[in-house]
Amino acid sequence: MFAALSEKHEHKKVLPDLEGAENGVVMRFAPNPSGPLHIGHARAAALNDAYIKQYGGRYILRIEDTDPKRIDPEAYEMVVEDLRWLGLAITDTVTQSDRLHLYYVLCTQLIEKGGAYVCTCDNEVFKELKNKKTACPCREQSVETNLVLWDKMLTHGFKEGEASVRIKTDLLHPDPAMRDFPAFRILDAPAHPKVIAHVYPLMNFSVVADDHLLGVTHVIRGKDHIANTRRQRYIYDHFGWKVPVYRHYGRMGIEGVVLSTSQMRMGINDKTYTGWDDIRLGTLRALARRGISPEAVKNAMLAIGIGDTDISFSWDNLYAENKKIVDPTANRYFFVPDPVTAQIEGAEPHTAHALLHPSDAARGTRTLEFTGTVLLPKSEVSPEVTMLRLKDLFNVKISWNGDTPTFTYAGDSLADARAAKAHIVQWLPAQATVGCTIKTQEGDMSGACEPAVRSELGKVIQFERVGFVKIDAVSDSGVIAYYTHK
């Protein structure tokens, strides 16, 4: 009964039903290994994942590396790492460069069926004919001729650009993008990191081949693939294969971070960025470094859903999701930005015990030894301020002689501080601090924090009154933290 009540608060986002998914689904995430995954990828990855969890089935990671020019050899590993971080239920992994022989066999079959032909026209010439809805001479070749030419392609009888395989579609189709699109091309010096080949499939062919071979039932991807879906249908029809169910979601605009792989790589090379996880980038590893949890990313993506409207991604919404996850677990500590030293007159030494978490006393406390001098945030100490409450310690009166403050002990009563509307501020014992720099997308914030923060390496904590941060590095010279969000 109580469980039912608490589940009501979960607000589980329900995605629209998928047609024909009742008996389970086979879906795939198919990135190009050109760099690490970014937030845009996370949408496709998370949406597919959610449906597979909803209906049951298999989740195939398919690395689409059929364009040697767009491969970063390190990306194979990065993609897998990023998906592992996201926590997806991947059941199978295939790499297209391992499967070229399968595509070749299917191409031969398609030529035999009369569904494809080898075109030796100049690319520009073909384009002109296509725009005039006119067949190129190669289209009328016999199956036998096509098979001979196809064999010639595979045996290096052509150079790059001299021949390609085209799918027979409808030359009168109103959309020129549909007319006899290419399925295989020749690359002379591809320098592919995983395979030696001369003939490479184009995306539309290899995708159909693999979706069919792997039994993919449902495809969710961006609407930039709508035209590809229509093209791919021609291949399905030639083979007589069953077409998967498609959903195409709209474009997602993301502001504030760099997403373009080439731009990121350039910036890393010229030291503008520290690496793929530089927090100014939109990669998943950058989010991870900042303390965004994978669950928050997934939840934010599911909340966006599969609508075909173009949307703008909201960092606020992602931060809200993350805070729900991080707030209950993050320990609290003091960080004093831009510290000023304050010697407190008239106060006895005192040990303060501050809760590690305000709503979970069982977690314990940290101890701060007051011996006379403290560090305070400079922004809290200005001539119009005459009283402060040092959190978990006592009240301090400030008297001003011009610009020079004098700090005097003013009692332990919290009620007094409230009555005086004094700010309750974080502080540090001057004799027990470590230097701390908080890195934000806008720049660094330096100050000092409790020495105990050093035990939170790799964790997200909350600096009280400052915000959530992830402890990135701990050394003799101090602590480096990354700002997560408020």
Added chain:
RNA sequence: GCUGCUAUAGUGUAGUCCGGCCAAUCAUGCGGGCCUUUCACGCCCGCGACUGGGGUUCGAAUCCCCAUAGCAGCACCA
């Protein structure tokens, strides 16, 4: 230009297929309050939208037409 898709508050989203229960849901954001030894969390209150114009209908966010805006594709990229 051609082909196609879309249009609900600052942002995301539900409702649109099968018109009335929608003076429009939920989240986030913002404003105010309560709680509180954090400007966090929690709780309460409030703000804020059906792109525009026609039409059909007793009745339209929902159906039709036009306009406008945005987006995608028109590669031997994925």
